Amino acid sequence: MSDPRSVLHALFAAAVASADPAQRVRPFLPDPPKGRTIVVGCGKASASMAHAFEEAWPGPLEGLVVTRYGHGVPTTRIEVVEASHPVPDAAGETAARRILERVQGLTADDLVVCLISGGGSALLPLPLSGITLEDKQSLNKALLRSGATIGEMNCVRRHLSAIKGGRLGAACHPARVVTLLISDVPGDDPINIASGPTVPDPTTCEDAIAILDRYGIEAAPAVMEALTSGRGESIKPNDERLERAEVRMIATPQMALEAAAAVAAEHGLPAYILGNAIEGEARDVGKVMAAIARQVAGKGQPFATPCVLLSGGETTVTVRGHGRGGRNVEFLLSLGLGLEGAPGIHALAGDTDGVDGSENVAGAYWGPDSLGRAWAMGVNPHDSLTANDGHGFFEALGDTVVTGPTLTNVNDFRAVLIAADTDAGPTPPSNGLNR
Structure with a gap:
């Protein structure tokens, strides 16, 4: 030996090589649409996924992805923004808002391809109205130090976000949505990969509150108001806005x-x-x-x-x-x-x-x-x-x-x-x- x-x-x-986007993206490409192709995404691998997608895609496209500082790669048609991980920052918040703007006004002939990988929760920090980025930063730090599992942390995050927990997918309606996922979570559940921006969420605000109580985490008043009022409820299974959304798992642990x-x-x-x-x-x-x-x-x-x-x-x-x-x-x-x-x-x-x-x-x-x-x-x-x-x-x-x-x-x-x-x-x- x-x-x-x-x-x-x-x-x-x-x-590591087994999950290289250069090898894993091409086999999972969707068919080109009649209309526009918009590429959006987030995560530590999103920039390399975007580069691989550009290399493989046969037609016109445009888009925006956000990745961790230092993880960007050169692209020509998909804009790459870098932001902070694991604690979110203003660059990530701005990128998340711009991604939502990118998918407004689409038609049933359009295609949105979402390139999602681990780390996307922190990189796509668009708080619900009334919650500040500082509130989310403080909560994120507390969750990271608490010993909570990734599933528990992402449950809380989904119910405080304007883009995660299926909200990005719903915003794309009526366009077709195809999400290419690189899994970084136990069990490969899409809802826990970057807090599931394009998939329905069966968990509730009550679940998020229970997690904060379990670990003795004191959240800001605005955070608790969003949870206790139910205002932070995520997109649920059977929501018609996600009927044309599908997930393709391209790399896993x-x-x-x-x-x-x-x-x-x-x-x-x-x-x-x-x-x-x-x-x-x-x-x-x-x-x-x-x-x-x-x-x-x-x-x-x-x-x-x-x-x-x-x-x-x-x-x-x-x-x-x-x-x-x-x-x-x-x-x-x-x-x-x-x-x-x-x-x-x-x-x-x-x-x-x-x-x-x-x-x-x-x-x-x-x-x-x-x-x-x-x-x-x-x-x-x-x-x-x-x-x-x-x-x-x-x-x-x-x-x-x-x-x-x-x-x-x-x-x-x-x-x-x-x-x-x-x-x-x-x-x-x-x-x-x-x-």
């Missing part, structure tokens, strides 16, 4: 994991996909994955070694410290502590968009010697985890994974490589390894 670190990097690269598994097989490593929609606290998932890896390594159960354990989804981090982190490095640090220096076990975790948390670091690598090296350098991994300082920890070890913007996004990627003939039993206390 090749060097485990190199193998893990190759698996991550394959997962499962596809990415399968691509990584194929590359593992090329290296002679059986790969087992444990789940493409794993959620929960990142550090808890890390503990569980460490226990599974040690069982495989020490007992050959439930899989023989060598092998690779693959998983995806979107964990959460309840922020209590003041470190620099993201959910992938939080998972990896917790995993490493759970492994307790077990030999022969390597891991890589990263966000397929190239940004874990709010830093331009995709994730990190863990090796059997990582814990010992950290202690030798005077870096306390327990303190790093308590402070939510995964980026600081792996930066000190020189084990960060930096890809730059990948221009796609199919959520988190986790791979644990277990070499043959390992003994993952408890490591005897020495040199502070088991403090």
Whole structure:
């Protein structure tokens, strides 16, 4: 087998490449309309999707998409606007308003193609009347720190937006609407990808209020008025304005994991996909994955070694410290502590968009010697985890994974490589390894 670190990097690269819009957009193109073709969209991959659409589309078109700062690509007919993620800003608000203006006055002969990928919720922040951008920014920060799942966060967002929760799709009526989706959410539910701008929403304002109560989040008075009055209700199933709207899923976390598994097989490593929609606290998932890896390594159960354990989804981090982190490095640090220096076990975790948390670091690598090296350098991994300082920890070890913007996004990627003939039993206390 090749060097485990190199193998893990190759698996991550394959997962990202599987969701490349340059390859995934063309097979899902709709038929050209009799009338106009308008392209709109949002998300971390929307600019690269727009570029791919321009390259493939046989006729005239026009449009506007909004993506994260630094994720833009050159286009000729579709305007690309950059805005802030994960906390929205005025550039995103202006872009959202302009997108709604683009789809006004269409006819049944027209076609709207919506290019949607993860990150669109923050990038398309058009508040309901009476709610300010500052209200949404404050709420977004609270949700991000609360430990709420992506589904819960997006439920709240949908009921405070003038464009999400099916409202963009309804605004396009009576035109045909085809949404091309790159999924970054567990379960691939379109309503949770960028908060579902073009699809009906079965959840209610009452559901959103319950989520805020569940996490003890105090929202601005204007936010609560929109929810308690029902004014924030989203577009529901069977709404006639969405009768001509359809969704085409062009890339998913499962596809990415399968691509990584194929590359593992090329290296002679059986790969087992444990789940493409794993959620929960990142550090808890890390503990569980460490226990599974040690069982495989020490007992050959439930899989023989060598092998690779693959998983995806979107964990959460309840922020209590003041470190620099993201959910992938939080998972990896917790995993490493759970492994307790077990030999022969390597891991890589990263966000397929190239940004874990709010830093331009995709994730990190863990090796059997990582814990010992950290202690030798005077870096306390327990303190790093308590402070939510995964980026600081792996930066000190020189084990960060930096890809730059990948221009796609199919959520988190986790791979644990277990070499043959390992003994993952408890490591005897020495040199502070088991403090």
